[in-house]
Amino acid sequence: MNAIAEVAVIGAGEVGARSALALRRLGFAGSIALIGEDPLEPYELPPLSKDFITSEEAPRTKTIASLADFAAAQIDYRRGVAARALDRGQKRIVLSNGETMGYGRLLIASGSSPRRLAIPGIAPDEVHVLRNAAEALALRDAFRPGRKVAVIGGGFIGLELASSARKRGAHVSVIEGLDRILKRGVPAEIASVVEARHRQAGVDFHVNTSILSGETRAGRHYLKLSDGTMLEADVIVVGIGAVPNTGLAEAAGLAIENGIRVDDQFRTSDPDIFAAGDCANFPHPVYGGRRLRLESWRAAVEHAAHVARAMMGETVRYDAAPWFWSDQYDLVLQVAGLIDEGETTIRRPIGGETFLLGHFAADGRIVAASGIGPGDSVARDLRLAEMMIQRSMTPDPAIFADPAASLKTLLKPK
Amino acid sequence: MSGWVDACAADEIETEDLIRFDHGGRSFCIYRSPEDTFHATDGLCTHEKIHLSGGLVMDDVVECPKHNGRFNYKTGAALGAPVCVNLATYPVKVEGGRVLIQIG
Numbered sequence: 001m002n003a004i005a006e007v008a009v010i011g012a013g014e015v016g017a018r019s020a021l022a023l024r025r026l027g028f029a030g031s032i033a034l035i036g037e038d039p040l041e042p043y044e045l046p047p048l049s050k051d052f053i054t055s056e057e058a059p060r061t062k063t064i065a066s067l068a069d070f071a072a073a074q075i076d077y078r079r080g081v082a083a084r085a086l087d088r089g090q091k092r093i094v095l096s097n098g099e100t101m102g103y104g105r106l107l108i109a110s111g112s113s114p115r116r117l118a119i120p121g122i123a124p125d126e127v128h129v130l131r132n133a134a135e136a137l138a139l140r141d142a143f144r145p146g147r148k149v150a151v152i153g154g155g156f157i158g159l160e161l162a163s164s165a166r167k168r169g170a171h172v173s174v175i176e177g178l179d180r181i182l183k184r185g186v187p188a189e190i191a192s193v194v195e196a197r198h199r200q201a202g203v204d205f206h207v208n209t210s211i212l213s214g215e216t217r218a219g220r221h222y223l224k225l226s227d228g229t230m231l232e233a234d235v236i237v238v239g240i241g242a243v244p245n246t247g248l249a250e251a252a253g254l255a256i257e258n259g260i261r262v263d264d265q266f267r268t269s270d271p272d273i274f275a276a277g278d279c280a281n282f283p284h285p286v287y288g289g290r291r292l293r294l295e296s297w298r299a300a301v302e303h304a305a306h307v308a309r310a311m312m313g314e315t316v317r318y319d320a321a322p323w324f325w326s327d328q329y330d331l332v333l334q335v336a337g338l339i340d341e342g343e344t345t346i347r348r349p350i351g352g353e354t355f356l357l358g359h360f361a362a363d364g365r366i367v368a369a370s371g372i373g374p375g376d377s378v379a380r381d382l383r384l385a386e387m388m389i390q391r392s393m394t395p396d397p398a399i400f401a402d403p404a405a406s407l408k409t410l411l412k413p414k
Numbered sequence: 415m416s417g418w419v420d421a422c423a424a425d426e427i428e429t430e431d432l433i434r435f436d437h438g439g440r441s442f443c444i445y446r447s448p449e450d451t452f453h454a455t456d457g458l459c460t461h462e463k464i465h466l467s468g469g470l471v472m473d474d475v476v477e478c479p480k481h482n483g484r485f486n487y488k489t490g491a492a493l494g495a496p497v498c499v500n501l502a503t504y505p506v507k508v509e510g511g512r513v514l515i516q517i518g
Contacts, residue, residue, distance in 0.1 A: 018495055062462070298482060301495050325480070332480075376468030379479030383470045408430070408472075 004102040005033035005076065007311065008093060010083045010248070011109035012036020014044065014297060015277035017064045018304035019107060019311075024073040026312050032075045033101060035093070039080040040133055041066055046297050048136040049160040050327055053143060054167045061133050083110075086252040088270055105272050105311060108260060109304075110245035112278035112295055117152060117238045122214040122221060128237040130157060142235040145169030150223060150233035152211065154181030156326045158239030159194060163328040165235075166201045173204045173231055175223075180207055185324070186335060187345065187357055190372045197329055206231075242295050244279045257281055259293040265316060266307040274311055276303035285319050286392060287341060287367070298323045321368075321389040330374045336386035337368030346397045348381065356381045358401075364394035381407050418507070418514045424452065425511070432476060432487070434467030437517065442504065443467055444513055445487045447474065452506045453487050454515040460492065460499035 007023060009016045012034050020034045036042065043061035052059040070077040078095070085094040092102045114129035128139055143149060143165040151158045151165070154176030162172045174181065182191040195205065206227055214223045214236075223231040244259040255261040255269035259281035266274045266282065276282075277300045283289040299322060306316045321337045342359025349355050354373025361367045369385035371378035384407035388395055395410040421435045427446040434457055435442045441457030443466050459466055459478040468479040476487045483497030490501040505516040 022495075305495060323482075376465070376479035379468055380470045383477060383479075383482075 002100050002102065003033065003076070004031070006030030006104040007107065008033045008035065008101060008103035008105075009107045009109060010035050010093065011111055011245075011277070011279075012038065012042045012077065012079070013109065013111050013277070014042070014064060014300035015109035015111070015304045015307070016107070017042035018301060019109065019276065019308045020075050020077075021065055021069065021073055022305055022308035023311060024075065026308060028312060030104070032073075033103075034070065034075050034077045035081055035083050035095065035101075036077070036079055037082040037096075038132055041079070043133060044297070045131075048133060049130055049157055050164060052133070052136050053140045053161075053164040059137070059140065083248055086248050088252050088254075088273070091272070103272075106274070107307060107311065108249055108268070108273065108275040108279060109277045110248065110275075110279045112242035112244045114157075114238070115241045115243050117211075117240060119211055119223070119236070120213040122216060122223075122236065126216060126221065126236060128235065130161065130237065130239065131242075139164075139235075139237060140168075142237075143168035143170045147171065147234045148232055149173070149235045149237065150175060150221070150231055151237055151239065153239040153241075154178075154183075154205070154207070155239055155241065156182070156185060156324070158237075159198065159328055160326060161237055161239060162198060162203050163201070166198075166203060166329075170235070171202070171204075173206065173233070174198070175209050175211065175225065175231075176205070176207045177210050178207065181205070186333065186370050186372075187339065189347075189355075189357065190333060190370055193353070193372050194328060194331065194333065197331055201329060242278065244281075244293060246279060249273075249275065249279075257291070261291075264289075264318065265310045266303070266318075267310070274307055276300075276307040282318070284322075285317065286321065286390060287338060290338075292322065292338075294322050296322060296324050319390055321386050323386060331372060332375060332378060333370075333372040334378055334382045335368065335370045336382060337366075337389040339368040339370060341367035344397075346401050348401050349403045350377060350381055351403065352377065354378050356385065358385060358395075358397070360397065365392050366395055366400075384408060384411055387411055417517050419517055421454070421513045421515050423511055424508050424513050427452075427513070430471050430473075432467060432469075432471050434465060435515070440517070441465065441467075442515065442517075443476065443487070444506070444515065445471060445476065447488070451488075452508055452513050454504040454506045455485070455487050455490055456502045459483050459497065460501060461497045466501075 042064040082096040147170040210226045212224045221233045260275040281293045325334045346358040354377040356371035359368035432445045445453040464480040484493040490503040
């Protein structure tokens, strides 16, 4: 049977589900189909590495929108179905259930997949990754008191999993190839706070270290590390980044450049096809049109709102600063903007151990801010800094550094 | 309907800011707007039950410190994703320098 959707959306994650609903709210009256491979109703990914694993009760996904929501919005939601091929000439998609679906306009929100690591001597299915609820459930089950967990990769996902595994009573070793954890994510001063907290919780670190080989004997893994350690592990989990899901787009001849290349209206090289979220590489106006591909929950939420308006024919300006957060133990870390655009760093103490770092370009613009502290202690100042970044402001560094001065005064001069 | 509860002194809240007020096992936020009016809402975000008291108040808007869900604290209106459920609001009056809220 063949179906036709005036708008088809590939991917029913944060971007796909929200943009389909946003199109309806914006008044789009035509048919909408939403195609999602996961058998569950669309759900939020951030809790999967944290509360979903550590909750006392049986975990439940945090649903973005239910079947009833899609039915009420007259969205044809195909759950557990993948798009297998895209024929741009005929404007149709071939689905994994054998069906063919025609489209008028298409949104590709295919997301990203965890990068995998082949370890010589270890069967690939013994190496966990985390992207979906099923994988999070497997980790929840694997993280048990007394078990030894090897976390490969000292990035956000790896460290959140280390924190969750400790909370479940497992022993944790983190193996990082670079000379410190969070090298790509945050400045050294913040990474050292994170590392100290993990060490206090009993996590063991191997930095500047790679895995040479491994073997599995009687259900236990032995990893030979480049620092000479033979690490025993009951569980191996890898968090070494993600790769954009561009296969379908690439096979269909769309322009690819670290993701699906889109313009500032989220349009691909085919004017009837849009892309947004983790899979899309877009130009950012705050950074002179520098191309970015973000793997961020908040960017996904905001991309969804913007791409829906762009698909309605509105001219959009997506200038939200990239924004990330991570929860580890009682600590919350937040980053807004692009730290590598900065030349100098200004430190702002916020009370207790909490601090914010403002990253300034040579011309005085604040281009990024990063901060860490327990609970929500860093949130307000970081949000204010984020607004300054979005507006390309040049705040006075002396006021920025003064904990007695409110950042609001920089944003809204009285 | 009664149920007026003394929440705090008016001068405990800075202009364009909020404080958390817990009462009867529930958590509320009390706001002082830039126009110097007082308002009260539920204390937890309708998205993930995060305490809004750690969030930023700008003009008429309070923003969740965790996931940036935004609400108009005067009306309780949710202002877009990720929040879609409005925040409950409560009547407020100021008497003798004290802020009272009416919890139904």
